[in-house]
Amino acid sequence: VVSKRTEDRQPLSTAAIVAVARRHLVDHGAAGLSLRAVARDLGVVSSAVYRYVATRDELLTLLIAEGYDALGAAVEAGQGEGPPRARFAGACRAIRAWALKNPHEYALLFGSPVPGYRAPEATTNAAARVPAVLAAIVRDAGGREGKGGEPQAAAAAAALAPAAAFIGGGQHPTRVLEAVIVWAAIFGTVSFEVFGRFDDSVATAPDARATFFDACVDRWADHLGLPPG
Amino acid sequence: VVSKRTEDRQPLSTAAIVAVARRHLVDHGAAGLSLRAVARDLGVVSSAVYRYVATRDELLTLLIAEGYDALGAAVEAGQGEGPPRARFAGACRAIRAWALKNPHEYALLFGSPVPGYRAPEATTNAAARVPAVLAAIVRDAGGREGKGGEPQAAAAAAALAPAAAFIGGGQHPTRVLEAVIVWAAIFGTVSFEVFGRFDDSVATAPDARATFFDACVDRWADHLGLPPG
DNA sequence: TGTACATCAGTGAACGCGCGTTCACTGATGTAC
DNA sequence: TGTACATCAGTGAACGCGCGTTCACTGATGTAC
Numbered sequence: 043v044v045s046k047r048t049e050d051r052q053p054l055s056t057a058a059i060v061a062v063a064r065r066h067l068v069d070h071g072a073a074g075l076s077l078r079a080v081a082r083d084l085g086v087v088s089s090a091v092y093r094y095v096a097t098r099d100e101l102l103t104l105l106i107a108e109g110y111d112a113l114g115a116a117v118e119a120g121q122g123e124g125p126p127r128a129r130f131a132g133a134c135r136a137i138r139a140w141a142l143k144n145p146h147e148y149a150l151l152f153g154s155p156v157p158g159y160r161a162p163e164a165t166t167n168a169a170a171r172v173p174a175v176l177a178a179i180v181r182d183a184g185g186r187e188g189k190g191g192e193p194q195a196a197a198a199a200a201a202l203a204p205a206a207a208f209i210g211g212g213q214h215p216t217r218v219l220e221a222v223i224v225w226a227a228i229f230g231t232v233s234f235e236v237f238g239r240f241d242d243s244v245a246t247a248p249d250a251r252a253t254f255f256d257a258c259v260d261r262w263a264d265h266l267g268l269p270p271g
Numbered sequence: 272v273v274s275k276r277t278e279d280r281q282p283l284s285t286a287a288i289v290a291v292a293r294r295h296l297v298d299h300g301a302a303g304l305s306l307r308a309v310a311r312d313l314g315v316v317s318s319a320v321y322r323y324v325a326t327r328d329e330l331l332t333l334l335i336a337e338g339y340d341a342l343g344a345a346v347e348a349g350q351g352e353g354p355p356r357a358r359f360a361g362a363c364r365a366i367r368a369w370a371l372k373n374p375h376e377y378a379l380l381f382g383s384p385v386p387g388y389r390a391p392e393a394t395t396n397a398a399a400r401v402p403a404v405l406a407a408i409v410r411d412a413g414g415r416e417g418k419g420g421e422p423q424a425a426a427a428a429a430a431l432a433p434a435a436a437f438i439g440g441g442q443h444p445t446r447v448l449e450a451v452i453v454w455a456a457i458f459g460t461v462s463f464e465v466f467g468r469f470d471d472s473v474a475t476a477p478d479a480r481a482t483f484f485d486a487c488v489d490r491w492a493d494h495l496g497l498p499p500g
Numbered sequence: 501t502g503t504a505c506a507t508c509a510g511t512g513a514a515c516g517c518g519c520g521t522t523c524a525c526t527g528a529t530g531t532a533c
Numbered sequence: 534t535g536t537a538c539a540t541c542a543g544t545g546a547a548c549g550c551g552c553g554t555t556c557a558c559t560g561a562t563g564t565a566c
Contacts, residue, residue, distance in 0.1 A: 074386060086510070197486060198485075228459075237384055239382065239500035
């Protein structure tokens with residue numbers, strides 16, 4: 043007797059396993075992700091999964107890499123092809139939209155690190171896609187007139203040498219500082235929204251949230267010295 | 272025969288349980304926090320803990336409340352008693368210092384929400400202590416000359432009504448917007464540092480990190496329009 | 501065209517583990533008279 | 534001062550559970566001759 047499940051089942055594959063695992067993140071978070079539960083959902087005995095995935099941590103790694111790639115692709119597409127300020131706004135909105143659509147995957151990427159888990163190099167390339175988009179925008183925006191904060195930026199220039207190298211093009215220290223600040227601010231703001239920390243300070247209606255975020259984007263663009271329009 | 276542990280043991284108490292639980296966060300994170308492991312560490316049988324704590328979730332709640340209170344107290348003390356800009360800097364540095372000293376408790380408070388856990392009201396009062404400090408600083412800093420972004424701030428004013436009410440004193444919309452932006456930016460930046468996301472862009476030496484953070488604080492103070500000095 | 505064989509995806513049972521929670525209990529401590 | 538009793542902190546055994554991982558196996562599929 044062959045069970046119905048077996049007849050209907052798609053052939054197992056790493057991709058199918060990762061897809062189901064992604065759905066499981068929703069209910070239990072990264073720490074509660076279970077190979078057995080994933081196998082159960084696939085209609086397969088738990089040991090079958092081991093033909094495709096060596097270990098629970100490897101599955102986590104696949105999920106993380108897939109997440110960074112999905113976010114990176116969304117942001118690359120979302121920036122469009124206009125002047126720097128428009129590209130910046132598009133990129134920011136793409137980050138937010140992806141995070142709101144995939145809150146649990148976002149939490150996996152940008153929430154607390156999973157204890158005992160160390161990300162292998164495979165994921166760090168994918169993780170750099172969003173910073174690369176932001177860096178290109180800063181690079182393309184060209185020179186920045188002084189707007190204050192120069193002494194502090196000069197003091198922090200040594201600390202920010204890796205960031206300056208990543209952005210490239212020999213940016214002014216204030217610009218590098220402001221770029222790193224804005225980068226952290228974007229993800230801080232999106233994390234606050236996704237994790238519910240704005241619920242007592244920003245109206246919860248979706249369009250109120252969008253309006254607020256757009257205002258943030260505009261201020262960040264000002265802080266970055268992106269030319270208007 | 273009475274075991275040595277029993278003789279040496281401090282009397283059990285909720286405080287002792289919470290203290291051990293805090294240490295356990297370090298190794299396993301919030302999701303891996305186990306009543307049995309805590310009991311074991313206290314040299315006590317696991318059911319004994321239930322005389323002090325009704326449930327695992329209650330222990331988590333105690334930890335969260337304790338965390339918010341500890342952070343709130345540190346920030347209230349850290350702001351000192353100077354002009355707004357100095358208080359702001361003191362408060363920001365206190366947040367960062369506390370987070371770096373208690374990274375796992377910080378992750379519990381500001382990382383991904385624990386799946387299936389809903390914070391009871393008891394914790395939300397404690398959680399408001401840091402925002403209250405920041406709000407008071409903004410309030411005390413007084414009026415703000417326009418520096419751009421007014422149309423966006425006006426558009427977002429309705430969305431930011433709860434924040435404006437929390438800050439009080441009838442602040443200019445731009446000021447409210449900038450306050451919320453800076454609030455999220457502070458925690459975004461501290462989270463990035465604690466969670467290791469700056470490791471490829473900011474030099475890792477402690478004083479480089481401190482210099483960078485001070486530069487951030489200064490820029491945020493500028494964005495908030497806090498008078499220099 | 502037909503047989504023999506290798507491949508290999510998925511099975512099923514088992515391992516040893518730790519978890520949260522319940523419950524009847526013991527035995528020391530402190531109070532009442 | 535001495536006995537009887539109530540209190541209650543902590544015990545120990547048990548419940549039912551799900552987990553990651555291993556391992557010998559089955560049986561369908563495809564290839565070689």
